[in-house]
Amino acid sequence: MEGIFPHEVFQIFGIPIRDTVLHTWIMMGVFILLAYLFNRYSRLRPRAWQMPFEAVVEFAVKLVEDMIGSHVERHLPLIGTLVIFIASANLLGIFPFLSSPTRDINTTFALAVAVLFTVHYYGVRQHGGKGYLKHLMQPNAVVFVLDLIGQMSRTLSLTLRLFGNVIASEMIVAVIFVLVPAGAAIPLQLLGMFTGLLQAYVFAVLTCTYIKSAVANSSSNGDTDKTQFTSLEKE
């Protein structure tokens, strides 16, 4: 049971490094290498190995198009990164000697805080500083105070949902493995993988709805330039 909770591996200049951070770094290294190789060797007419990468990107593009609808290129980096990072972080636990970085509450809290600030960044970029403040106080100023509480609770719930799901599935697998060592944990492990992928999707969808509410046009000119990314696709 002790192995589930993150523990300190070594220290750098007195800063303790937990095993989840180490595994995040390993994952980041693999992804940076993959991105470099993909940029170097990808072709306009894709070979077979290129297809899974494009499927991931298309999934993220479709998600942003469906949920936000406007400025797909602007919002794609955040959503795509969240989908790829969380999905692979949840699935990292199935490899031997590695474990999910998301079973540490600090990882999920960092993700949620990043989402919190980025949503406001997008809002300010869309409306301008003063306009965004006005957008937040839409009917009247009381809403602004309520909205502050809402921001806190949405960050907390993003944190705890991801953390709770991951740690719960890992714990169930560990308990079943202790009780029945041979093979009984495999279906639960599969269930954990499914939950991990679903949580990545949910995290991204929720981020999309937050961004949508931040960049939504409160005034009457509700034109959305959905054609922006499709024109890029045709090139």
Add this chain to the structure above:
Amino acid sequence: MESNVLLVVVMSVAPLVAITLGCVLPALVEGKAVLKALEAMARQPEVADEIRTTLIVSLAMLETTAIYVLLVCLILLFANPLLALLAT
């Protein structure tokens, strides 16, 4: 000694009761949400994709309450702050 035994019993039973209630109630409500969504999908298959996305988001929201209960239970079982009282 007697009070210690009582404390351990209470601390074992309390998470069990909490996790039972915290699983049953969200499961019932989620079942209701899925039922309604399936009915709507069967009636209007053309908006099925939209309903599915909304369903997943709202199920995640409902699921969060169960996760809160789970976290409280984990704290009670593994990182109980009240156990410090027992040691003194």
